[in-house]
Amino acid sequence: DADVTQTPRNRITKTGKRIMLECSQTKGHDRMYWYRQDPGLGLQLIYYSFDVKDINKGEISDGYSVSRQAQAKFSLSLESAIPNQTALYFCATSDPGTGVSTDTQYFGPGTRLTVL
Amino acid sequence: AQSVTQLGSHVSVSEGALVLLRCNYSSSVPPYLFWYVQYPNQGLQLLLKYTSAATLVKGINGFEAEFKKSETSFHLTKPSAHMSDAAEYFCAVSLGSGNTGKLIFGQGTTLQVKP
Numbered sequence: 001d002a003d004v005t006q007t008p009r010n011r012i013t014k015t016g017k018r019i020m021l022e023c024s025q026t027k028g029h030d031r032m033y034w035y036r037q038d039p040g041l042g043l044q045l046i047y048y049s050f051d052v053k054d055i056n057k058g059e060i061s062d063g064y065s066v067s068r069q070a071q072a073k074f075s076l077s078l079e080s081a082i083p084n085q086t087a088l089y090f091c092a093t094s095d096p097g098t099g100v101s102t103d104t105q106y107f108g109p110g111t112r113l114t115v116l
Numbered sequence: 117a118q119s120v121t122q123l124g125s126h127v128s129v130s131e132g133a134l135v136l137l138r139c140n141y142s143s144s145v146p147p148y149l150f151w152y153v154q155y156p157n158q159g160l161q162l163l164l165k166y167t168s169a170a171t172l173v174k175g176i177n178g179f180e181a182e183f184k185k186s187e188t189s190f191h192l193t194k195p196s197a198h199m200s201d202a203a204e205y206f207c208a209v210s211l212g213s214g215n216t217g218k219l220i221f222g223q224g225t226t227l228q229v230k231p
Contacts, residue, residue: 004159033218041223042206042221042223043206043221044221045218045219048218058218090159092160103165105160105219106162107152107160107161109157109158109159110158110159
């Protein structure tokens with residue numbers, strides 16, 4: 001079974017709709033991240049969370065919100081979707097421990113979102 | 117501020133040829149550096165990571181990268197390309213030491229391998 005899962009894998013929606021993307025992990029990591037990927041731009045950080053009570057904005061948080069329901073779950077919401085939010089969205093986790101595991105992020109398979 | 121630049125958004129090589137993907141970074145503190153690979157319709161997988169130990173880092177699938185502080189570079193190489201290496205490759209930098217866990221990614225390089 002995958003360590004980091006995302007649902008849905010694909011979603012088509014209309015402008016103005018509210019959308020939630022979900023991420024679950026079984027790695028036991030405290031840190032979780034949401035990124036969006038656009039062609040030619042790499043990955044940009046939307047939000048990140050170091051634990052259930054610690055949520056932080058990333059580079060491109062406008063138009064997005066998040067919820068950390070538990071250590072294992074981190075959801076991304078688009079309150080009112082717009083076409084330029086069409087992108088591939090990735091969830092990732094990491095372990096803040098020491099040694100070689102530090103800062104290594106583990107990614108989910110991604111959610112392809114299309115806003116018409 | 118940290119940043120990463122990947123030179124060349126597309127690289128094409130013949131099967132069996134040397135693969136060289138270029139990455140330059142900017143960081144005010146000693147960085148941790150990463151290469152990730154993304155196969156079609158999949159998430160990112162860690163290829164290798166530099167954490168201030170050996171400057172030549174060996175990763176999975178025969179890839180390696182060398183940290184050169186004087187050139188602020190962390191180029192990815194593989195002596196002989198295989199068709200299965202076709203993918204998108206991302207270089208990333210972090211502050212390291214688990215301070216923030218945040219990664220700054222380059223824009224990615226798509227590797228095409230021709231038969």
